[in-house]
Amino acid sequence: MRNIYVTNTPLQQAKEEWRKALADCGFFNSAPSELIKVDDSLGRLTAEPVVADNSSPSYNAAAMDGIAVHFGDLSGASEASPVILSEDQYQTVNTGNALPDQADAVVMIEDVHTLENGSVELIAPVTPWQHVRTIGEDIVATELILPENHRIRPIDQGALLATGVTEIKVKCAPKALVIPTGTELIQPGETAKPGQIIEFNTRILAGYLNDWGAVAQGSSPIADNPALLQEAIQAAAQTNDLVVINAGASAGTKDFTASVLADIGKVIVHGVAIKPGKPVILALVDNTPVIGLPGYPISAVLTMRIFVKEMINEFLGVETVPAETIEATMSRPIHSSMGVDQFVRVTLGHVGKNLMCTPSGKGAGAVMSMVRADGILTIPSGSEGVGAGEKVSVELLRGVNEIESTLVMIGSHDNIIDLLANQLHKNRPSIRISSAHVGSMGGIMAILRGEAHLAGSHLLDEETGEYNIPFIKRLLKNVSLKLINLCYREQGFIVLPGNPKNISTFKDIAKSGASFINRQGGAGTRLLTDKVLRDEGVDPEEITGYGHEEYTHMAIAAAVSSGSVDTGMGIRAAALALDLEFIPVAEERYDLIIPEEFYSDEKIVNLLKLITTDEHFHKTIVELGGYDLRDCGKVIYEQ
């Protein structure tokens, strides 16, 4: 094995070295052009200035319905002394008709009085070329229609065709190939065995390359074999303007990309001080740019965005439009290392006066975190992070409009929330729900800090046996709000079908040594777990895995389903969703906390209308199993 040394090149320096290498190898001068029909040119870039072949209009044309006349014939016409024109002195014209040879003005039809013999009587003079579109009025032959490097719109096609231009030279987009590497890769649709990975990165990367103006394709996966990889890269460099390799950029035992590129080409940079994306490789093979991306999808996309998006624009000769950004307020601190540019996926929500920014990512492998993200926050290398309440500038992944109309729900997780989000968005496409699953207590704190429009909560007060209200009175005493019931739901042990470990109490778990998976502190389900443990007189220390925490009911169910653990506490809907068995322990109340300031917010109004009146929605929830909607929409408490 060749020893690969991954450097920590500062981002700005890496970009400059990369740009210089591309300029030196002629990448920015290589955009070819092709002659195509104007009919097929929508969205393409002109490769040269385009001038008019003919003038438009190409003849003097009537600009009104009326009669074409010679202006000299009407001089002196007035009500007192009308002028009569015989049939051979005028011609009836519709808008767009060519003027006859001697005519040089048009009289509107409304001003023409036709006599019985076909003559016309006119009572006002005209000016020369009145109501006439003169030849070349819009554009004269040889004048510039479109400059070079102009992206063709429908109106441009019209102007080209109007002036006789039917074919134009347009630039060809750079051709790109994405090469996935890894023996463990299987194709979408195949069933993954443990250790196998569905190869989806290529679709993501090729999709973005196409979005950015390239014509990108993906190749079949190349196994982890340096000889095969070398062959694939050399072939790709011959027929493409740009090659992207995913992955093998790092220094693991099967990471051959860097050594292969060093053998057959020139590595400009290997290792950049960014997070995620550090092991990226920027190289040239036969003067073709080759980029080795990290394997995790989020790292790959963010890194490609930094090193490829602008170079495609420069290849085509178009300006890179700066990404749309928005100023937001951090809802919680993020730490970052000095010397590293960090890119953080965030969600944004306009709650009250503030646009709040919250980190959404759990790891570079989490594709859904990017699906759900509203923007990317860059923490520059000179900073150690940003604090809660600090103002930050976020690069948007969605339109401002979409962000402004997002209902921010933070708190306990329930499977109904997905249904609610979908149905609300379907009824009112402008409304979107962004939900963060941080547990009931996290939701109450978000309401206190003004970060959420509403919170889902099912916190049981042991002393009173009452749900939510005691916590609200204690923690939200200064907030005017309503507590509105969403549902009652069953909580219990989620186990494999047939309940192989015969679990129905915590005592059973402790006795059998079965492994448990817990919810995080502050979750309503955690409070319930701890209460049931105390009621049963079982010490948490007796429960294997009590310290192993997950954040949602579905994560608990997934762990049980995979066999990683024997059981965990969760709602019936989560067990049913994954065909697991459910041992009921308690019914609990799940409420929505809504501050008064949002009662009249259109998004809240629509949400409440949906949960109180939509029968289809109710029916769908009942079908999930484990829910009772007897109080759905009822105001439980108000302060």
Add this chain to the structure above:
Amino acid sequence: MRNIYVTNTPLQQAKEEWRKALADCGFFNSAPSELIKVDDSLGRLTAEPVVADNSSPSYNAAAMDGIAVHFGDLSGASEASPVILSEDQYQTVNTGNALPDQADAVVMIEDVHTLENGSVELIAPVTPWQHVRTIGEDIVATELILPENHRIRPIDQGALLATGVTEIKVKCAPKALVIPTGTELIQPGETAKPGQIIEFNTRILAGYLNDWGAVAQGSSPIADNPALLQEAIQAAAQTNDLVVINAGASAGTKDFTASVLADIGKVIVHGVAIKPGKPVILALVDNTPVIGLPGYPISAVLTMRIFVKEMINEFLGVETVPAETIEATMSRPIHSSMGVDQFVRVTLGHVGKNLMCTPSGKGAGAVMSMVRADGILTIPSGSEGVGAGEKVSVELLRGVNEIESTLVMIGSHDNIIDLLANQLHKNRPSIRISSAHVGSMGGIMAILRGEAHLAGSHLLDEETGEYNIPFIKRLLKNVSLKLINLCYREQGFIVLPGNPKNISTFKDIAKSGASFINRQGGAGTRLLTDKVLRDEGVDPEEITGYGHEEYTHMAIAAAVSSGSVDTGMGIRAAALALDLEFIPVAEERYDLIIPEEFYSDEKIVNLLKLITTDEHFHKTIVELGGYDLRDCGKVIYEQ
């Protein structure tokens, strides 16, 4: 002929009646869906919520390169009492590998000390699931990936494929047909005889329909014949979701669209109080929306935008994102009629502190005015117009960025300006020139009002024989500026090849009775014309057509070329461009006036660099003919 009555329905009322008719006929509930491969789904809209088929990751996976261990084996490990694991107690894993059955944590390779016998020594304990991506960490099977009505991005495709979804239901775009009507229409590429019109509107209209989310096609032109039109509309309504007819909406002798629609369907509105676009027809045929648009391209596009764009979105169930607008200051007044919503094409330019807004349109037939427009200004029906200096909100047709980097040139027209604009845009894609041809005096006034970055001028002062400087001293005395030469150029009579009327002086013109075409007042060429007339002692009254004014050299050349007039005064380049003959009269100096406040503006710096140093640019100008660049770039005067 049926008598067609075109109403003057207020815009808001017309929109409401149209929307209600579409809702009543089920148009908004009719979007069909189709099952397609995720690979082909980029940019499509989900027709139903999409949930994960499998969890992702689908197994517990190493999140680091290292060794997989059972966390219990390392309890109590420390530097003082290291733990030794034998080869069967751990397994080497790369990032992404599946954890072996008993393993529940990963130790990073950097923290592993491998002994000679293959055992490893570890000096720290681990927490359960450390450096492990647990099953379902990203998403659990059955959880929502994408809601209904979501437009699919590359990252969404990745999330779908990662969770085993390979096919999804997406909405089908509405099918639209554009039917051009008119016996006078010929196809692009054919040579237009007088009275014939190249049929280009269909490409523009279908292009915008596709941009807005429809799948639009154009049909062959239908002659002006009610029976043929009726047959075409009825056939189109059977197989399309939407039919657009262009034109015949008005009440001319060949305008059959309204009467045909009344015969075979229901006309909802015919005639709306908008300008342009008044005669638009909104109708239903067999419950299919049919829109009759006016014939002029600008009227057709603007009207279709009002009545079709939103309905396509509502058909698909997506929100109509409000058009991007910007606040600007009117550079001159626009009058409008009370009771009519007027839509005005405007150009925008950031000069000094103000974003100036200037009407650009010459008429609804002028396609180039829309090609050049930066935005659309709406003057609502309750207003009589806007005054100079008033703030207005303009709907953008280009990105803000493009507008901000536009160099605004107002003043005299020269063919070099096109070349300059093209070359500057090519060298620096971010820079664009917007040039308005209003004559030299108009340019000086624009500089005075702070509306232009620079002005082109060739004003001859009769008393001193000096160009430009006397006018600057008189009219711009308080403005610090430089006067920089662009070129010397020949002015003269433009005549048909062979000079059939033997014109070489104004005396010749007066004597022969040849027809002349003049430039507008305030144009440098008009001053020259008047001076030469006085020098020759010819009275303007003796010149036929002295009162017929055009605004550019090319318009003069076009009029001569078409035979409309015998001659006019213009520059040699204009004559040569249209293969006409040129009779020289004078050499004149053409200068650029640049106020001091823009000397360091990046756009001006680039322009001056181009005209002073670019040899290719100089060569191209000399090839145009009639130019002398002996002082090009030289500062002629400074104050």
